[in-house]
Amino acid sequence: MHAAIDALAVSIEADHDVRVEAVVVGDQPLDEASRALVAAVREAVINAARHADVERVDVFVEADDAELTGFVRDTGCGFDPAAIADDRRGISESIVGRIQRLGGRAALASRPGAGTEVELRVPRRRT
Amino acid sequence: MTVRVVLVDDHALFRAGVRAELRALGRVEVVGEAVDVESAIATVRATAPDVVLLDVHLPGGGGEQVIAAVRDDPTAPQFLALSVSDSAEDVIAVVRAGARGYVTKTIGAAELADAVEHVRAGDAVFSPRLAGFVLDAFADEPAAPTDPELDLLTPREQEVLRLIARGYAYKEIASRLHLSTRTIESHVSAVLRKLQLSSRHQITAWANERRLI
Numbered sequence: 001m002h003a004a005i006d007a008l009a010v011s012i013e014a015d016h017d018v019r020v021e022a023v024v025v026g027d028q029p030l031d032e033a034s035r036a037l038v039a040a041v042r043e044a045v046i047n048a049a050r051h052a053d054v055e056r057v058d059v060f061v062e063a064d065d066a067e068l069t070g071f072v073r074d075t076g077c078g079f080d081p082a083a084i085a086d087d088r089r090g091i092s093e094s095i096v097g098r099i100q101r102l103g104g105r106a107a108l109a110s111r112p113g114a115g116t117e118v119e120l121r122v123p124r125r126r127t
Numbered sequence: 128m129t130v131r132v133v134l135v136d137d138h139a140l141f142r143a144g145v146r147a148e149l150r151a152l153g154r155v156e157v158v159g160e161a162v163d164v165e166s167a168i169a170t171v172r173a174t175a176p177d178v179v180l181l182d183v184h185l186p187g188g189g190g191e192q193v194i195a196a197v198r199d200d201p202t203a204p205q206f207l208a209l210s211v212s213d214s215a216e217d218v219i220a221v222v223r224a225g226a227r228g229y230v231t232k233t234i235g236a237a238e239l240a241d242a243v244e245h246v247r248a249g250d251a252v253f254s255p256r257l258a259g260f261v262l263d264a265f266a267d268e269p270a271a272p273t274d275p276e277l278d279l280l281t282p283r284e285q286e287v288l289r290l291i292a293r294g295y296a297y298k299e300i301a302s303r304l305h306l307s308t309r310t311i312e313s314h315v316s317a318v319l320r321k322l323q324l325s326s327r328h329q330i331t332a333w334a335n336e337r338r339l340i
Contacts, residue, residue, distance in 0.1 A: 023259030023292045058294025071293045
């Protein structure tokens with residue numbers, strides 16, 4: 001998962017004029033849960049790169065015994081989540097849906113002028 | 128009052144860039160430059176700066192050798208490691224030698240000036256990635272640490288580190304946790320102290336496991 005996060009940071013930096021600072025704590029092999037988390041993180045970072053008007057996006061992913069957590073934060077222009085239709089901004093339904101089907105949740109906090117943070121949590125399946 | 132800084136890096140272009148950016152901000156004055164371990168020690172002694180911005184990998188040795196040579200001088204400065212490397216091995220080596228902070232070269236000029244001022248005041252500065260390393264090092268704690276009280280990070284320290292890793296500035300963390308910036312800085316200093324002194328065994332084991340050493 002660590003490698004997948006690093007790879008997405010590099011590929012997004014190549015496509016967008018933004019620096020992606022990724023920090024990964026703990027690691028785990030790619031399975032359904034971590035793939036969904038990585039995909040959602042990717043989506044959130046691309047959103048930030050496209051809309052937030054910032055130089056830097058911070059990504060923090062942590063795997064502990066119970067769950068996988070991901071945070072994607074920018075200090076950009078932010079927006080009022082209530083004022084914009086869900087399908088236009090934030091993380092797309094397909095990604096949120098995938099995370100929810102795995103028993104996880106996604107939350108978005110943003111205020112105009114105060115940046116945006118996406119929080120993603122997926123329970124870790126013990127094998 | 129401006130902070131007097133010596134800049135140690137073997138790439139002239141990088142030094143020129145940092146110098147120009149810091150001069151434009153006016154809060155930090157570069158009073159000397161050096162390119163390797165030997166010239167760094169001489170320049171630090173000749174100019175007695177407040178803070179040394181130190182690259183981790185230098186011709187003639189590592190940044191930690193510069194710190195070790197001058198840290199007991201009566202005019203010893205504070206050290207802020209500034210490196211392109213974000214490997215845990217490098218971070219831990221200079222922090223253990225006595226650096227008060229570690230930031231990577233992707234940092235912006237204003238953030239760098241903030242970091243220099245923090246370090247001059249004796250506070251510790253972590254970049255998000257360093258906070259991640261520390262969390263990682265302490266995450267899979269072996270069951271029998273030598274001194275649990277000394278070795279383990281408190282829940283509050285872990286909370287602060289997680290927020291740093293998520294990209295929050297100290298000021299933002301303070302307002303989120305309803306604490307003063309001063310308190311946040313003291314949590315970070317406590318983490319740094321623990322990293323330096325008390326968990327050599329754990330960090331070695333952890334780095335070993337990840338084939339870093």
